[in-house]
Amino acid sequence: MKKLTIAAALACAIAAAAPARAEITVCTWGTITGPDALVNGMTYGTRDYLEYLNQTQGGIAGNKLKVLMLDGRYKLDEELKIYRRCADQEQAVVINGWSTGASKALRDQIQEDGIPFISESFASEVLDPQKYPYTFIAGPTYEQQIIIALRDLAARGGKKVVLMYSDNEYGRGPVNVVRQSGVIEKLGLEVADLVEYRYDAQDVTAQMLRIKGKNPDLVYVQGSTPQLLVALRDAAKVGLPAKLFMGNLYNISPAIPEQLGAAADGFRAVQTYAFYGDDIPAMKEIEDYAKKNEVEKKDIYFIKGWLKGKVIAAAIGNAIKKNGGQVPADLKAFRKSVRDEMEALKDFDDGGITPPFTYADHQGSVQARIAEIKNGKYTPLGAWINAR
Amino acid sequence: MTKRSFLVALALAIGFAVVGFESGRFWAYLVYSVAIASIGALSLNILIGYCGQITFAQGALIGVGAYGAGIAGNAGWGAASLLVGAVCSALVSLLIGLPALRLRGLYFAISTLAAQFILNYLFKILQPLTNGVSGLVVKPLMLFGRPANDEQYAVICVGLLFLSWLVLTRIIQTNVGRAFLVVRESELVARGMGVDVARAKIQAFLLSGFFAGLCGGLIAFTSRLANPEAFEIGLSVDQTAMIIVGGLGSLGGSIIGAGFVTLLPEAIERLGELLPSADLISAFREMAFGILIILFLLLEPRGIVALARRIFARRGAAARTNLPDRASYGSGAISAQNGRKA
Numbered sequence: 001m002k003k004l005t006i007a008a009a010l011a012c013a014i015a016a017a018a019p020a021r022a023e024i025t026v027c028t029w030g031t032i033t034g035p036d037a038l039v040n041g042m043t044y045g046t047r048d049y050l051e052y053l054n055q056t057q058g059g060i061a062g063n064k065l066k067v068l069m070l071d072g073r074y075k076l077d078e079e080l081k082i083y084r085r086c087a088d089q090e091q092a093v094v095i096n097g098w099s100t101g102a103s104k105a106l107r108d109q110i111q112e113d114g115i116p117f118i119s120e121s122f123a124s125e126v127l128d129p130q131k132y133p134y135t136f137i138a139g140p141t142y143e144q145q146i147i148i149a150l151r152d153l154a155a156r157g158g159k160k161v162v163l164m165y166s167d168n169e170y171g172r173g174p175v176n177v178v179r180q181s182g183v184i185e186k187l188g189l190e191v192a193d194l195v196e197y198r199y200d201a202q203d204v205t206a207q208m209l210r211i212k213g214k215n216p217d218l219v220y221v222q223g224s225t226p227q228l229l230v231a232l233r234d235a236a237k238v239g240l241p242a243k244l245f246m247g248n249l250y251n252i253s254p255a256i257p258e259q260l261g262a263a264a265d266g267f268r269a270v271q272t273y274a275f276y277g278d279d280i281p282a283m284k285e286i287e288d289y290a291k292k293n294e295v296e297k298k299d300i301y302f303i304k305g306w307l308k309g310k311v312i313a314a315a316i317g318n319a320i321k322k323n324g325g326q327v328p329a330d331l332k333a334f335r336k337s338v339r340d341e342m343e344a345l346k347d348f349d350d351g352g353i354t355p356p357f358t359y360a361d362h363q364g365s366v367q368a369r370i371a372e373i374k375n376g377k378y379t380p381l382g383a384w385i386n387a388r
Numbered sequence: 389m390t391k392r393s394f395l396v397a398l399a400l401a402i403g404f405a406v407v408g409f410e411s412g413r414f415w416a417y418l419v420y421s422v423a424i425a426s427i428g429a430l431s432l433n434i435l436i437g438y439c440g441q442i443t444f445a446q447g448a449l450i451g452v453g454a455y456g457a458g459i460a461g462n463a464g465w466g467a468a469s470l471l472v473g474a475v476c477s478a479l480v481s482l483l484i485g486l487p488a489l490r491l492r493g494l495y496f497a498i499s500t501l502a503a504q505f506i507l508n509y510l511f512k513i514l515q516p517l518t519n520g521v522s523g524l525v526v527k528p529l530m531l532f533g534r535p536a537n538d539e540q541y542a543v544i545c546v547g548l549l550f551l552s553w554l555v556l557t558r559i560i561q562t563n564v565g566r567a568f569l570v571v572r573e574s575e576l577v578a579r580g581m582g583v584d585v586a587r588a589k590i591q592a593f594l595l596s597g598f599f600a601g602l603c604g605g606l607i608a609f610t611s612r613l614a615n616p617e618a619f620e621i622g623l624s625v626d627q628t629a630m631i632i633v634g635g636l637g638s639l640g641g642s643i644i645g646a647g648f649v650t651l652l653p654e655a656i657e658r659l660g661e662l663l664p665s666a667d668l669i670s671a672f673r674e675m676a677f678g679i680l681i682i683l684f685l686l687l688e689p690r691g692i693v694a695l696a697r698r699i700f701a702r703r704g705a706a707a708r709t710n711l712p713d714r715a716s717y718g719s720g721a722i723s724a725q726n727g728r729k730a
Contacts, residue, residue, distance in 0.1 A: 033673070071657065071673075076618050078653070080611055081417055084538065088413040104525060105613035125522070167512065168617060169521040 022327040024059065025066045026050055026312060027086030028096035029079065030120065032071035038225045039250055041297030042120055043069055045305015046096055046312070052289040053313055060313055061320045063327055066090075072098050080105060087113050091331055093338055094118070094312050100126060100169060103135065110134050114332055116315070116339040118308055122249070123173060129362045134339055136359070138308050140366040142174035142222065143181070144387035145248040145270040148368045149220050150178075150187055151385070152246075158217030160192040164207065164231070165222040166199040175222055192216045201227070205234045212238055219245045225253040232260055232267060242267040242373070249273075252300045257376040264373050271371040271380060273303045273353050280352025282306055307353045311364070315342035355384055389557045401550040408542025416538040418654070422647045423545035424606045427552050429630040429642035431599030434556060436628075437637035438565065439592035440572030442497040445484050446627045448507035449597055451619030453477040453604025455511065455518055458526040458614045467529060470548075473605030474598045480507070481597020482590060489586050492575070504621055511616040523615030526608045541610050548606070549643070552599055556639055559595065568592055572637075629677055633684055635691030644692050652676055 030043030047069045059065045068090060072079040079102035086092040092115070097103055100121035107126060110117045117135050119126050124141045126132070140148070146163075153161060161184070165171035175194070178184065184191060192214040195207050208231070211219055219240075221231055228251045232242050243266025251269040274280050276298045286295065286306060295302065319337035320327055328334040345359040354365035367384040408419030428450055435441050457473030465472060484503045488496050511518050518524055528535035529544075536544070559565050567588040570578040575585050608614045626649060634645020656673040688695045 076611060076613065076615065077421065081414075081421070081654070084414045084417045101523065101613060101615050101617065104523070105611050105615075108528075108612065167521065169523065169615075172521045 022063050023066050024063050024316060024327060025068065025086075025090050025092045026094050026096070026316075027068045027070065027082075027090055027092040029070040029072040029082045029086075030098050031074040032069070034071075034073040034075070035226070036074050036224055038253055038255055039301045041299050041301030041303075042305040042308070043096070043098075044295075044297045045302040045307075046309040047305070048289060048293070048295065048302075049285075049306045049309025050313065051293070052285060052309075055289075055292065060317050061325060061327075063320070068092070072102070074099060076101050076105065083109070087115055093316065093331070093334055096120075096308060096312070100173075107132050107135060113335075114339070115335050116342055118312070123169075124177060125173070127363055129343070129360075133343075136311075136342060136362045136364075138304060138311070138364050139249070139272045139354075140270075140368055140387040141363070142170075142248060143177045144366060145272070145368065146174060146178045146220060146222070147183055148270050148370075148385055148387050149218070149246045150184060150189060152370055153218045154187040154189060156217075158189070160190050160214065160216040160218075162193045162195060162211050162214055162216040162219045163191060163222070164195040164197065164211070164219055166224075166227060167196050168199045170224075171196070171199065171222050197223075197227070197231075199227070201230060203234060204231055205237055208234045208238045208240055211235075212240055216244070221245060221247045221251070223247065224250050225255055228253075228256060228267075229259055232256070232264055236260075236263040246270070246370075249300070252371060252378055254299055257373050257378075261376070265375065266372065268370050268372045268381070269378070270368050271300070271378070272365070272368045273300055273307060275300055275371075275378060275380075276303055278352070282310075282351030282353050285351065303353055307350050310350050310353075311342065311345065311348070311359070314345060314348065315339075318344070389554075389561065394554075397550065397553060401546050405543045405546040408546060409539045413538040416542040418651065419542040420538070420545035420606075420610060422650045423542070423549040424603055424610065425627075425630060425646040425650045426549050426643040427545075427599055427606070428603035428627050429634065429646040430549075430552055430556055430639055431596045431603065432627050433631045433634075433636065433639065433642040434568070434599070435592055435596040437631055437635075437642075438560065438572060439568040439589065441485070441488055441589060441592060442493070443484070443500040443596075444497060444621065444624050444628075445500040445504040445507065446600060447619045447621060447623030447625075448504045448511075449477050449481055449484070449600040450604035450607065450623060450627075451507065451511055451614070451616070452480045453601030454608035454614040454619065455524060455604075456601060457605030458524045458608040459517065461529070461609065462524075462527050470602060470605040470609075473608070474601035477601025477604060478594045478597035481593045481600065484597075485589060485593030488589050488593070501621075504624060508616055508620055511619065518614070518616070521616060523613050523617075524608075526612050526614060528612060529609050536609070538610075541606075545606055545610075548602065552602065553639055553643070556595075556599070560639070564588070564591055626677075629681055631691075632681055632689075633691055635693035636689075638691065638693045641691050641693035648692065649677070652680075 028043050028046045030040045031037050032040055047067050050065045050067045053059055054065050070082045072082055079099060083106055086095045094116045096118045098120045100123040103119040103121050103126040111132060111134055115134060119135060119137050122137060122139060122142045124143055126135055127137055163175050165175045195211060197204050197207055221228060228247050242264050246268045248270050249272050252271055257264045315338045318341035328337060343360055347356045349356050355367050357365040366387040368387055369384050370381045371378045372381055404419055408416045432446050435443055453473035456476030457469040460469035460472035484500055487499045491499055512521050531540055567583045570581060570583050571585055571588045578585050630645035630649045631642055633648050635641025653673050656676060
């Protein structure tokens with residue numbers, strides 16, 4: 001009995017001396033339902049990577065992660081509500097948000113709250129490390145993606161480009177920035193036409209006939225996958241081949257070759273992350289995760305989400321390490337530390353999703369390559385190009 | 389308005405303001421979201437529920453208020469910008485309402501639909517004023533030298549909702565309000581009774597537009613962004629859903645409907661988080677509005693308010709049935725159902 005008492009007392013003493021483990025909350029929201037849901041793998045990927053850490057490593061430095069995945073429905077009021085829930089109710093250490101509109105509406109709030117915030121938007125308006133030190137994005141801006149396409153056209157000896165874009169901020173904004181930057185003229189290119197279409201347009205045959213009359217060397221479409229489906233379908237109707245068209249990262253969707261079949265062959269898009277299924281270390285992790293869990297989104301957007309999960313985990317891990325292996329007791333200090341560590345990531349190896357990058361500029365890798373649909377599958381053409 | 393209903397409304401307003409101020413930013417956000425939506429629903433109910441003028445331009449009118457208040461706020465007008473937004477919206481509402489002097493019913497409704505699209509297009513192309521598709525980033529309201537926070541916005545919005553309700557309730561009880569009701573029932577009868585139909589309609593549009601603009605101004609300041617995408621036809625549909633669910637021709641119903649429609653998605657989301665199939669519940673949320681509106685139209689077209697009245701009336705009747713000395717009421721008992729002597 002005496003021995004038992006001593007053992008119990010010893011166990012209690014050890015337990016009291018052991019560092020207390022905390023639960024770390026990370027919030028991620030996306031368009032789970034609603035427009036743009038085709039690319040919501042970005043949200044699933046982040047959640048799944050952090051869950052993978054919970055399952056394989058017990059979280060980060062022994063602290064379990066509580067991952068909240070919420071549906072912003074691509075509605076500003078919904079996203080603003082979710083932000084407050086994450087920041088206030090859930091006491092999240094890091095938030096991964098979605099739309100350009102919400103990122104813009106929240107940018108001052110984010111600085112006031114001092115919460116590291118990764119936006120899914122690639123809009124240059126949300127990226128300003130000096131003015132908005134807590135806001136990060138994860139890749140080249142839309143403008144940089146357009147420039148990559150234009151450089152590719154110039155390198156191939158093309159001259160005339162048509163810029164086709166939706167009638168919202170996502171469409172007009174980046175096209176205006178590129179036009180005003182003078183880069184088109186510097187590359188020796190000429191804008192043959194500017195073609196605007198309704199974001200929810202179901203038929204763009206008239207626009208395609210207009211484009212056909214201009215006989216361009218490239219039609220760059222600043223749109224999402226649903227618009228690209230309409231554009232390529234109507235282009236085929238008027239005899240414009242898919243190889244004339246190029247889109248951004250949000251047009252690398254299996255839905256395009258699946259729904260359009262041979263009519264999509266030759267379509268190109270700017271690829272900024274490895275494909276799902278590529279032979280890279282990160283894919284091995286995903287396969288490992290998939291043994292026990294269902295991976296709901298098997299596309300490039302899921303890979304982007306996985307990358308963000310890695311960045312978030314690395315920053316949280318480094319912040320804990322700097323605090324002597326303990327989660328800082330003060331949430332505000334913890335958030336600031338995670339932000340600092342995120343910014344300090346140098347030559348970050350994300351398991352081959354992108355070339356190693358430094359996050360001091362708050363956008364990470366700005367490398368991209370052109371991918372083309374060949375026999376119903378996206379195939380990378382050439383090596384990574386630096387968007388700068 | 390009775391003294392009792394005034395006191396109940398005041399107590400509720402104070403209660404919600406305290407909840408908004410004391411329960412953290414998330415609750416503050418919910419409180420002011422409901423309050424803002426309620427002001428919009430009150431304004432729409434004046435036009436549709438009281439005056440019988442069906443409109444689909446509510447979203448755009450709220451947008452006019454948002455841009456008006458946002459531009460004035462950025463120019464340093466402070467809280468007075470809310471008034472600027474409301475006046476801008478009232479004037480635009482008057483313009484939209486002018487065809488109502490010639491058109492009726494569906495024909496007029498279609499003209500308001502056209503106005504919704506035209507205004508939304510103007511938000512996108514009037515770049516120097518509205519900042520086009522990028523949206524107008526709005527400076528926050530300053531209170532005591534500091535930007536207003538969510539808790540303060542909750543108090544401001546609940547206060548303005550209470551004032552809006554008070555003003556509209558008073559107006560409804562005047563000859564102006566009575567004229568609205570007669571115009572709604574029959575323009576022919578209204579003319580026969582000596583009501584100036586054109587004047588009544590213009591007053592309804594001005595009044596409705598003013599409060600829609602106030603709603604828009606509050607949206608601009610609280611969300612810090614006036615964006616064309618936020619004021620599309622979807623917002624008009626949401627607002628119409630609020631007054632149908634709450635109760636057409638009932639100011640209290642507008643507020644209940646706004647609360648119901650604004651909080652329903654959150655309630656379904658939270659419910660979904662408790663269940664394993666969260667994605668499915670999320671998708672169900674999208675259908676919930678449609679299903680609810682159909683159910684209300686089928687089962688109780690007069691909305692939650694009428695439903696509540698019916699339930700209370702039944703309970704009241706049941707309570708009376710159980711009274712041991714029921715016989716003592718004799719033939720003088722009043723029917724709870726219809727207010728007539730039994």
